[in-house]
Each structure stands twice: as structure tokens, then as C-alpha cells.
Amino acid sequence: MSEMAGRQSVEGEIPPVGGEGAPARGPAELVQVAAIARRFYLDGHSKVEIAKEFGLSRFKVARALDAARESGIVRIDIRLPALLDAERSDRLREAFGLHHAIVVAESGDPLQTRRQVGTVAADLLSEIVTPDDVLGLTSGRTLEIMCAELTRLAPCTIVQLNGVISDHPNATGPVETVRRAAHISGGSAFPIYAPLVLPDAATARTLRADPGIAAAFGRFERLTKAVVAIGGWDEQTSTVYQTLGPDERARYAEMGVRADMSAQLFDAKGEQVHTDLDDRVLSVRAEQLRRVPEVIAVAGGAAKAEAIGIMLRTGLISSLVTDAAVAKVLLEE
Incomplete structure (x- = not known):
């Protein structure tokens, strides 16, 4: 997905998770994190809506979104037209x-x-x-x-x-x-x-x-x-x-x-x-x-x-x- 002022991309591949010494996440957790990120960044659902869908608390949804960014499942790029510096x-x-x-x-x-x-x-x-x-x-x-x-x-x-x-x-x-x-x-x-x-x-x-x-x-x-x-x-x-x-x-x-x-x-x-x-x-x-x-x-x-x-x-x-x-x-x- 691409927008003029910013872009959030949710990747299908499972990236390396966490830094050195970070606990590994299993495939089920990774799939859920990716799904939550997709709902939030691509579909525009609120954290309340996502929490209801997945049977989680809003706090856990927020943690999942943080995990998505930290692990590289979600990459956020700020982009402007090439005309502007x-x-x-x-x-x-x-x-x-x-x-x-x-x-x-x-x-x-x-x-x-x-x-x-x-x-x-x-x-x-x-x-x-x-x-x-x-x-x-x-x-x-x-x-x-x-x-x-x-x-x-x-x-x-x-x-x-x-x-x-x-x-x-x-x-x-x-x-x-x-x-x-x-x-x-x-x-x-x-x-x-x-x-x-x-x-x-x-x-x-x-x-x-x-x-x-x-x-x-x-x-x-x-x-x-x-x-x-x-x-x-x-x-x-x-x-x-x-x-x-x-x-x-x-x-x-x-x-x-x-x-x-x-x-x-x-x-x-x-x-x-x-x-x-x-x-x-x-x-x-x-x-x-x-x-x-x-x-x-x-x-x-x-x-x-x-x-x-x-x-x-x-x-x-x-x-x-x-x-x-x-x-x-x-x-x-």
C-alpha cells in the first residue's frame, strides 16, 4: 500500500524477530500479529474493533502493534513527492x-x-x-x-x-x-x-x-x-x-x-x-x-x-x- 504522505507495508514473509537475545515468537503469534497489523494499518480498524474481533484487550492489541513494528512485520516509510526536500x-x-x-x-x-x-x-x-x-x-x-x-x-x-x-x-x-x-x-x-x-x-x-x-x-x-x-x-x-x-x-x-x-x-x-x-x-x-x-x-x-x-x-x-x-x-x- 502506498500513500503520498506516508506508507505502511505489512509483509507476508516472516522476518527475523527481535534483536539478539530476544525471545523467539512462534508462527501462530506471528500470524496473529500480522493480522492485527493488517486490520489497523491497511483496513483502518480501531484498536477497540480489533480487540473485539480477536478476543483481546486493547492493551494486548497495542502490544501486538508494537511487536509488528519492532520485528519488521510492519515497516513505516514517510514519503513526499520527489519535488520536496x-x-x-x-x-x-x-x-x-x-x-x-x-x-x-x-x-x-x-x-x-x-x-x-x-x-x-x-x-x-x-x-x-x-x-x-x-x-x-x-x-x-x-x-x-x-x-x-x-x-x-x-x-x-x-x-x-x-x-x-x-x-x-x-x-x-x-x-x-x-x-x-x-x-x-x-x-x-x-x-x-x-x-x-x-x-x-x-x-x-x-x-x-x-x-x-x-x-x-x-x-x-x-x-x-x-x-x-x-x-x-x-x-x-x-x-x-x-x-x-x-x-x-x-x-x-x-x-x-x-x-x-x-x-x-x-x-x-x-x-x-x-x-x-x-x-x-x-x-x-x-x-x-x-x-x-x-x-x-x-x-x-x-x-x-x-x-x-x-x-x-x-x-x-x-x-x-x-x-x-x-x-x-x-x-x-
Whole structure:
């Protein structure tokens, strides 16, 4: 018999019984133990039902089940789909005190691994989002995959948490992501039709006052769950970095910036680095995310391992979906 999350197999052969010096069991006892194990593990009968059938006490049924496991008549294997790395998931959850830690096994192909991380994140959202949740979504390539893979979502409100990258070839990505998620859930969508980074604070203030944008910002304090992306401070892993000029990039790096999340900048210790960028972005603030009961980071790739570790140290993240390459680095640290 085989199941996705676990398997109990009751073997017909009589295995070696007990360890060295253990009393040998006769064939009649072995047959009875196997029959009791079959009733319990394969047929789903309760211990009370089995005790009645065999004319035994519940205590003796429990002893027989223990004997079945100890002797090897019953072998219990915990199995997950090959896509998931169960051991690293559990170790990561425990090491960082996370609500959920889902680690995707390495595929050998970075693009395939990213798609798998996005797919698993979609499955996690389908599992944990409940009716009447207010779900916030930031932008990112893996988050776009996540929403593309969504097939079901409880009725909830979907809020975009930051503006779009205006010079990005897929500049409407976050808007489409929010609208697709809302369509699947049947809930309301609150997109932000504006750039993430503005040239100055005055322009940002003006746009925040726009009724449509204000409607999204007004729901940041009501968030019950949020899904965020993480970037390092380099051109390959950070969309914020990509929007800035060389002087700004270098200046923020000199201030100690090593990671970003929702256009909020952080140093190697996980402390937020406040810059003039704070007033020039259309994005949820770190202090607002800190009040959200469930913040799920969806990020993978060995190049982001340092940044993901930094963000875990901030205390802003309660759950993480990542890949085995990242998990290996984090656990070694």
C-alpha cells in the first residue's frame, strides 16, 4: 500500500524477530500479529474493533502493534513527492522558527527550479489562505510564476504591495498577478498602476493621493497574509537595484545595504537602512509588514542565499518557500 504522505507495508514473509537475545515468537503469534497489523494499518480498524474481533484487550492489541513494528512485520516509510526536500524543510523551519518552510529539491536547471518554487508556493497559498483574508502580493519573477500556477484560492481580497518597474519589459506584471489571483479567488483586486521608484518624494506623495493607489495603500494595515520577494544588492537579483543609477547603487552599498524586500533596504545584520529612497517608492513599509500575521517569502537561487538569510534575521518573515541550494547554505550558517 502506498500513500503520498506516508506508507505502511505489512509483509507476508516472516522476518527475523527481535534483536539478539530476544525471545523467539512462534508462527501462530506471528500470524496473529500480522493480522492485527493488517486490520489497523491497511483496513483502518480501531484498536477497540480489533480487540473485539480477536478476543483481546486493547492493551494486548497495542502490544501486538508494537511487536509488528519492532520485528519488521510492519515497516513505516514517510514519503513526499520527489519535488520536496522534507528533511531540509523541517530543519529550516526549526532553525529559524518559521510557521512554514517548504524546500524544493534541486533540479539541476535554475529555470526549472524557479518554476518549481513558484508552483509549490501556489499550492501553499491554496492550502493556507482562508475566506475573508486580505492577501498582499509584491512583484517578482517567481511570484508571477506562482500566480500563473494558481488554480484555486479561497475568496479573499488581493492587494498589490508595490508599484511596477517602469522600465522593465514586463512592467504590468504585478498588476496582472493581482488581477489573476483575484479572478481565481472571486475576491476584490486593488492594483497599483504606478512605478515603484519615483524621481523625487513630491511625485511619490502626489501619486499616493491618487484614489486608486490610495485604495490599495489603505488596505496595508488590514493585511492578514502577504507574499514577498527578496533581492540581494546587485543587478542580477534585485529589481530595485536595476532602477537606480550607478551613484545611488554605490552610495547605498557604502551605507551597508546587502538585501531588499519590497523596496525596503537592509544591512548584513538584518537592520533596516533608511535612505532617501524611503520617500521615493510606492511600496508597503517594513513596519507594516511586521504587523502582518503571516509573511511568506518566495525566493530561490544560490545567488540569493545571503539576502534570504539576512531577511530571515529581520523577523519580518514567518514562512519561506525556497530551494535546496539556498536551504543548504542557510543550514550550514
